[in-house]
Amino acid sequence: MATHNEKADAIRAHFDQINAELSKIIVGQTQLLQNLFICLLCGGHALIEGVPGLGKTLIVKSMSKVFNLKYSRIQFTPDLMPADILGTNIINEDEKGNRYFEFYKGPIFGQIILADEINRATPKTQSALLEAMQEERVTVFGTEYPLEPPFIVIATQNPIEMEGTYPLPEAQIDRFFFKLKVDYPTSEQLSEIIDKTTEDYEPKMHSIIERDSILEMKTLVKQVPMASHVKDYAIRLVLASHPDDNYPIKKAKKYVRFGSSPRGAQSLVQAAKVWALLQGRYNVSFEDIREVAKPALRHRLILNLTAEAEGIDADDIIEDILGGVPIKVRS
Amino acid sequence: MKTDLELRTHISKLHRLTVRKSIEQVLWATLLLALIFNTVALGLQKTGIIQWEGHAIYPLLLLISLAFSALYNLNRKKSFKDTLIDIDIRLDLKERLTTVYEYDQLGRKSLFMDRLVKEVISLLGSLKGKQIFPRHFTTVHLLIPVFIIMFIFVLAIDLSPRASEQESATTEKLKQIGIELEKFAKQARPEKAGAEKETQKELIERMEAIARAIQEGSIKEKRLLKSLDGIMNRSESERKRLTKRLGEELSLGDISNIPALQDLQKNKPSATELVRLKKELKDLFGGEVPPSISKDISNLALHHEMAQFLKGAMEDVGADFKEETTQTSSGSMSRPPRQTKDHPEASEDRPAGDEESLFTAGRGRAEAEKQAPYDLEGLKKSALKDKGVSGRGDRYNTSVRSLPAIGRARLKEEEVIRAYQTEFENVLQKEDIPLLYREYVKQYFLSIGMGEEQEGNGDT
Numbered sequence: 001m002a003t004h005n006e007k008a009d010a011i012r013a014h015f016d017q018i019n020a021e022l023s024k025i026i027v028g029q030t031q032l033l034q035n036l037f038i039c040l041l042c043g044g045h046a047l048i049e050g051v052p053g054l055g056k057t058l059i060v061k062s063m064s065k066v067f068n069l070k071y072s073r074i075q076f077t078p079d080l081m082p083a084d085i086l087g088t089n090i091i092n093e094d095e096k097g098n099r100y101f102e103f104y105k106g107p108i109f110g111q112i113i114l115a116d117e118i119n120r121a122t123p124k125t126q127s128a129l130l131e132a133m134q135e136e137r138v139t140v141f142g143t144e145y146p147l148e149p150p151f152i153v154i155a156t157q158n159p160i161e162m163e164g165t166y167p168l169p170e171a172q173i174d175r176f177f178f179k180l181k182v183d184y185p186t187s188e189q190l191s192e193i194i195d196k197t198t199e200d201y202e203p204k205m206h207s208i209i210e211r212d213s214i215l216e217m218k219t220l221v222k223q224v225p226m227a228s229h230v231k232d233y234a235i236r237l238v239l240a241s242h243p244d245d246n247y248p249i250k251k252a253k254k255y256v257r258f259g260s261s262p263r264g265a266q267s268l269v270q271a272a273k274v275w276a277l278l279q280g281r282y283n284v285s286f287e288d289i290r291e292v293a294k295p296a297l298r299h300r301l302i303l304n305l306t307a308e309a310e311g312i313d314a315d316d317i318i319e320d321i322l323g324g325v326p327i328k329v330r331s
Numbered sequence: 332m333k334t335d336l337e338l339r340t341h342i343s344k345l346h347r348l349t350v351r352k353s354i355e356q357v358l359w360a361t362l363l364l365a366l367i368f369n370t371v372a373l374g375l376q377k378t379g380i381i382q383w384e385g386h387a388i389y390p391l392l393l394l395i396s397l398a399f400s401a402l403y404n405l406n407r408k409k410s411f412k413d414t415l416i417d418i419d420i421r422l423d424l425k426e427r428l429t430t431v432y433e434y435d436q437l438g439r440k441s442l443f444m445d446r447l448v449k450e451v452i453s454l455l456g457s458l459k460g461k462q463i464f465p466r467h468f469t470t471v472h473l474l475i476p477v478f479i480i481m482f483i484f485v486l487a488i489d490l491s492p493r494a495s496e497q498e499s500a501t502t503e504k505l506k507q508i509g510i511e512l513e514k515f516a517k518q519a520r521p522e523k524a525g526a527e528k529e530t531q532k533e534l535i536e537r538m539e540a541i542a543r544a545i546q547e548g549s550i551k552e553k554r555l556l557k558s559l560d561g562i563m564n565r566s567e568s569e570r571k572r573l574t575k576r577l578g579e580e581l582s583l584g585d586i587s588n589i590p591a592l593q594d595l596q597k598n599k600p601s602a603t604e605l606v607r608l609k610k611e612l613k614d615l616f617g618g619e620v621p622p623s624i625s626k627d628i629s630n631l632a633l634h635h636e637m638a639q640f641l642k643g644a645m646e647d648v649g650a651d652f653k654e655e656t657t658q659t660s661s662g663s664m665s666r667p668p669r670q671t672k673d674h675p676e677a678s679e680d681r682p683a684g685d686e687e688s689l690f691t692a693g694r695g696r697a698e699a700e701k702q703a704p705y706d707l708e709g710l711k712k713s714a715l716k717d718k719g720v721s722g723r724g725d726r727y728n729t730s731v732r733s734l735p736a737i738g739r740a741r742l743k744e745e746e747v748i749r750a751y752q753t754e755f756e757n758v759l760q761k762e763d764i765p766l767l768y769r770e771y772v773k774q775y776f777l778s779i780g781m782g783e784e785q786e787g788n789g790d791t
Contacts, residue, residue, distance in 0.1 A: 005443065005445075005446045008443060008446075220442070223441050223442040223443060224441070224443060225430050225434055225439070225441040225443060225444060225447065226430065227426055227429045227430040227433045227434075228433060229412075229416060229426075229429065230426055230430075281425055281427075282443035282446050282447045282450070283425070283426060283427055283430040283431075283443070283447055284426070284430075285425035285426040285427075286420075286426060287425065327420065328413075328416055328417075328420065
């Protein structure tokens with residue numbers, strides 16, 4: 001039987017294998033894959049933002065194959081209704097002719113849910129995901145239906161300035177563990193993408209990891225030790241994102257309307273633990289916190305109009321916070 | 332358990348290194364502060380702004396620097412955990428050390444702790460003390476050679492030629508006093524042992540010790556005055572004791588009809604009075620005074636001489652404190668203090684209290700003048716306020732009538748005149764009657780008939 005340390009080492013090994021397997025289809029995007037893996041191990045959900053055609057859907061679909069998890073895809077459109085996501089009761093008739101309601105499960109009853117172009121649906125429909133994302137269950141007509149773990153919602157969205165989109169409500173955005181950005185591929189990567197998609201290339205994907213292993217790893221991640229001063233640093237980073245905080249973060253004071261919620265601090269710490277394991281360490285360092293700061297906090301900063309007018313995005317402010325908050329304060 | 336023990340050994344080692352580093356920092360800071368303070372102190376002394384008594388100020392400043400530096404470092408002292416965080420950051424240990432230390436201290440558990448502890452032990456085992464606490468070149472290290480150079484510079488240069496000249500003049504004067512003290516001690520050293528001689532010997536030895544200290548340069552003006560004052564006080568008390576004993580001896584011998592005996596009522600008979608007493612006793616005993624009485628008179632004379640000598644020496648030293656800028660010449664050591672314009676009454680016939688207050692070591696004349704009215708109050712002799720003398724405070728003249736009232740005389744006139752003649756000659760022999768006054772003194776004695784051959788049998 002494998003020891004805890006061996007299991008911890010296996011996390012890194014698994015990720016390397018997953019990365020290798022996915023790279024058969026996906027070109028580049030290593031960091032995106034790494035962050036999605038972190039989300040999975042932390043029990044969080046990811047919001048992927050990027051212009052159409054960058055392979056967002058393909059990545060998620062491929063991941064479900066590699067993890068051997070039940071995959072559902074929901075294409076969000078303006079006319080999509082909550083029942084289309086959650087499922088609904090339909091009237092059914094038995095052999096004797098008696099009619100009864102039967103719950104017809106919606107696509108939310110999967111394990112890897114791809115909420116494609118989530119910002120194309122109306123806020124009402126977007127909110128249908130709230131309970132599922134937070135409590136891993138859905139309630140339909142007063143009946144609760146638990147979702148099968150591991151449960152992860154990976155939503156993709158186009159940049160909100162594009163036409164025909166509805167910005168996600170703050171409460172829902174906050175429920176996403178990470179907000180990930182898909183970068184445009186380099187010319188080399190683009191060349192490789194063209195080769196793989198326009199030629200006779202159909203690689204066979206293999207399952208690398210099983211459901212039980214993922215659940216076991218999720219438990220193990222929580223055991224990664226973290227010193228109190230590292231935790232304090234994470235807290236100070238989150239507090240510094242508030243415009244009325246004591247730290248003299250110029251951009252936060254000027255461009256932020258609301259800073260990160262406490263979920264931001266939770267995400268920072270949890271994600272840093274997995275990041276540390278992926279780096280082959282068994283404790284969280286300042287560097288781990290800094291590494292995951294952007295995906296964990298960028299969607300939690302609500303910027304003001306000045307920021308929009310001046311073209312300042314959340315990443316600029318997080319960089320300013322990382323530069324302005326000292327690693328060490330005297331105890 | 333073994334790993335726990337190993338970890339604690341390494342943590343203890345880090346503790347020791349931290350303490351050592353703190354001590355080093357305190358010492359460096361002390362050195363810098365001591366250099367700064369001592370350079371300033373030396374500079375102040377050299378420029379003559381402050382004159383330190385002895386060299387004790389320099390170790391004292393070192394102690395002050397140590398105290399300052401220790402307090403400063405204590406105030407800025409980091410907690411051990413902060414030190415570990417510094418080590419983690421500096422050596423890029425990714426907070427392993429602090430995490431392990433904290434979990435160990437707080438007894439927190441983690442599945443990964445064993446692995447982490449092993450990693451930390453391995454890391455610490457591979458590190459040397461210098462890597463954990465590297466030596467940094469700080470501002471303190473930069474300033475220390477700067478201040479060493481400054482200190483040497485201040486030590487080497489003469490910042491105040493005037494102060495230096497003044498100091499050398501003072502040194503020269505003190506040396507002269509030392510020589511005189513030695514000479515006096517040599518002359519006055521008793522040849523035979525005896526009860527009184529022991530006191531004399533002790534006083535002489537003290538004078539010799541002072542003379543040696545002056546020659547070695549280990550005594551300053553203030554201390555010299557204090558020492559001389561101590562000797563003089565001892566001499567005065569011995570003088571009083573001898574006077575009292577002499578009076579008792581003479582009383583026992585039923586010798587009460589000689590006029591000079593009355594002078595013994597005073598605690599400190601003058602040299603002239605002693606000469607007269609001896610002469611009268613010689614006449615009384617038919618040419619030979621009993622040895623015990625003669626010895627007492629000689630001892631008294633010696634103490635009188637010693638007192639006069641010490642007064643002169645102290646006045647010379649003390650005068651410098653008051654009149655440092657005038658730098659008056661001290662004059663001969665072997666003479667009694669001069670009569671000055673301010674103190675025309677300062678003769679050896681002054682009453683004891685007044686005399687003491689005038690020549691008390693280190694206090695100078697100013698205090699003597701302040702005390703004069705009190706001393707004069709108890710006098711039997713008349714003391715009149717002298718309104719003719721300008722200057723600070725009141726001045727008093729003591730008028731002593733030279734001749735008793737007619738009809739109450741007990742001595743023959745020629746004896747009185749002879750005594751005066753002796754005194755006159757004695758006085759004239761001494762150099763400290765100012766040249767301009769000699770004629771007046773001479774005229775005074777001539778006016779009372781000393782210049783002519785006087786004969787007569789009647790009482791005066």
